[in-house]
Amino acid sequence: xxxxxxxxxxxxxxxxxxxxxxxxxxxxxxxxxxxxxxxxxxxxxxxxxxxxxxxxxxxxxxxxxxxxxxxxxxxxxxxxxxxxxxxxxxxxxxxxxxxxxxxxxxxxxxxx
Amino acid sequence: xxxxxxxxxxxxxxxxxxxxxxxxxxxxxxxxxxxxxxxxxxxxxxxxxxxxxxxxxxxxxxxxxxxxxxxxxxxxxxxxxxxxxxxxxxxxxxxxxxxxxxxxxxxxxxxx
Numbered sequence: 324x325x326x327x328x329x330x331x332x333x334x335x336x337x338x339x340x341x342x343x344x345x346x347x348x349x350x351x352x353x354x355x356x357x358x359x360x361x362x363x364x365x366x367x368x369x370x371x372x373x374x375x376x377x378x379x380x381x382x383x384x385x386x387x388x389x390x391x392x393x394x395x396x397x398x399x400x401x402x403x404x405x406x407x408x409x410x411x412x413x414x415x416x417x418x419x420x421x422x423x424x425x426x427x428x429x430x431x432x433x434x435x
Numbered sequence: 436x437x438x439x440x441x442x443x444x445x446x447x448x449x450x451x452x453x454x455x456x457x458x459x460x461x462x463x464x465x466x467x468x469x470x471x472x473x474x475x476x477x478x479x480x481x482x483x484x485x486x487x488x489x490x491x492x493x494x495x496x497x498x499x500x501x502x503x504x505x506x507x508x509x510x511x512x513x514x515x516x517x518x519x520x521x522x523x524x525x526x527x528x529x530x531x532x533x534x535x536x537x538x539x540x541x542x543x544x545x546x547x
Contacts, residue, residue: 366439366525366527366540367525425477
């Protein structure tokens with residue numbers, strides 16, 4: 324089972340780009356990397372998912388190096404409302420006896 | 436709107452008194468998950484269903500049981516709640532295993 328490691332917390336100012344890196348050294352061949360955002364007293368919300376190289380959507384980019392042992396979530400021009408906990412999750416995209424392990428998450432604080 | 440609904444949002448029970456939390460989905464997803472999240476911790480997967488196939492995490496206490504009578508509904512039964520079971524319980528669904536998960540708002544359980 325791929326275990327993930329993330330920074331406990333990060334601080335940023337509004338308008339800056341924020342990059343959160345997740346380490347997953349024992350990622351398996353059929354594992355995908357998924358990031359979720361969670362606000363207090365709410366369920367996590369999907370941000371982005373990728374397998375290799377780079378994935379971009381309307382809210383974030385996900386960079387995955389060739390060895391896939393880490394990944395970086397990039398949030399462009401953060402705002403105060405991006406203050407939340409961000410979780411990296413590594414799981415296979417198949418029902419072949421897997422477990423979904425949320426990492427401990429990175430608490431991002433965005434200030435004016 | 437299609438969504439994941441959890442009832443009740445807040446549940447208070449007494450030590451040792453059985454309690455049932457419910458989750459329903461209008462997404463027609465194959466997979467339904469139950470997570471436990473304690474304060475300032477990451478969500479911890481308790482079990483999940485792929486269709487009718489039940490998958491129990493190895494460290495999920497026997498005190499926790501689940502039922503999925505049909506595609507739309509899933510229940511979490513706590514047979515004898517202890518003080519340590521006080522937490523937010525999150526239900527999530529995904530179309531396929533490992534895919535994007537859609538979370539409900541959670542049920543906050545208080546054990547007196």
